[in-house]
Amino acid sequence: MSISAHVRPLQNVSAADAAAWHQVVAASTAHDLPGVPAPDAGQIHAMLTRPALGSHRLTWLATGADGAPVGVAGLRVFTSAGQDHLAELELHVDPAHRRLGTGSLLLSAAVAACRTENRRSLITTAPADGPGEAFGERRGFRRALTLDHLVLRLDDRAGADLERIAEAEHPGYRLAGWTGTVPDDLAAAFAAAKNAMNDMPVGDLDYGSVAWDADRVRAMAAVVADRGDTLLTVAAVHDDGTMAGYTEILVPQGVPPRVQQYDTAVVPAHRGHGLGLWVKAAMVRRLRAEYPSVVEIETDNADDNAHMLAVNHRMGFRSYRRTREFQLDVVTR
Incomplete structure (x- = not known):
């Protein structure tokens, strides 16, 4: 199937952008982590619009041909001495729109940003033995730590x-x-x-x-x-x-x-x-x-x-x- 998603960076996150982000994260969490509560809309909005400690955030939203949100990616770029080589990725694709190339587009945008920001290490978290793990390993991520x-x-x-x-x-x-x-x-x-x-x-x-x-x-x-x-x-x-x-x-x-x-x-x-x-x-x-x-x-x-x-x-x-x-x-x- 051809890639039909459009990825755009979010320069100034609007309430509508945050709502779209929440929609994707809620669908992804419900599918991949049943029983685990997803962040609510207020938490998502605060995360996207408020500064984090010792870092800045880059974000992208992927939409389908009809303009509906289908995927999101966030990159936390660490800036403190001792971690200024590091970035951390969060990536979600709505389960109904997976295996269409959306995740790859979002990841490419994040990796390109890492190069622009001169970050040598990109870390991310995925449920053990889930689709996110397989996605990352196919694209060169190596397993580094397991968390209970x-x-x-x-x-x-x-x-x-x-x-x-x-x-x-x-x-x-x-x-x-x-x-x-x-x-x-x-x-x-x-x-x-x-x-x-x-x-x-x-x-x-x-x-x-x-x-x-x-x-x-x-x-x-x-x-x-x-x-x-x-x-x-x-x-x-x-x-x-x-x-x-x-x-x-x-x-x-x-x-x-x-x-x-x-x-x-x-x-x-x-x-x-x-x-x-x-x-x-x-x-x-x-x-x-x-x-x-x-x-x-x-x-x-x-x-x-x-x-x-x-x-x-x-x-x-x-x-x-x-x-x-x-x-x-x-x-x-």
Whole structure:
């Protein structure tokens, strides 16, 4: 069959463009990930129109002969030192319009943009063993990392067990928590703890590293708030004032039943004391008190991150799907 789609870059994303994008993503998600909630229209609009941290975004919309949306692609071009070689691709084609060349057109536009932006590494995520994986591998993407996705149901049984964990004493440490921007007296310590994420397993991804400071953690919180989401943080603070570990939860705008785990990290010098489990259990307690309509937390872990997988299984998280990270090595000129 001949290619009938037309691909155009979105310079200034309109409400109609965002609605078209949402239509394609919702259809793609329902087909490829049944039971997984797709982002709602408001989340899509915020993602497309609000700035991201340490990056800028390029977007494309593919339409059919009748002008209806059939595919979308977004490229997040990282700009921070340590990641300025990297771009991340999101690509969806409506299932009713697949195998007609639309995905290839969108991918070609994204790869060309990587060359223009002098990005050597293009990474993307696809459901394990799904059509996106096969599409990418046929076009030169190599498998670099497998992620286990887990869900915790916040039922009474889980709550009672995790309440005991949250209440356990950890001599030399105290819990701290905040919503949105970190308090000024903890900003430097939080940034130092954030840098502990640079040793997280990333498989064979050419992911680079990020240097965090107080200004960057404040900027991250501002980006989340600007798109209408809420960021919750619970941290373990040592008696000497250093932050030993922390966990973050993103509550999307509208407070859907399922929220997303963001970072969890324990600083190397403080590992082996159960702090990761402690802060995560305290976060569950906080969610149950402040957001009683939330019934699930979703997280993901690299399949070789045995320690964090063990922590999550101890909490009651259960695996329900897998995704894979892929990388294309872009030849730049």
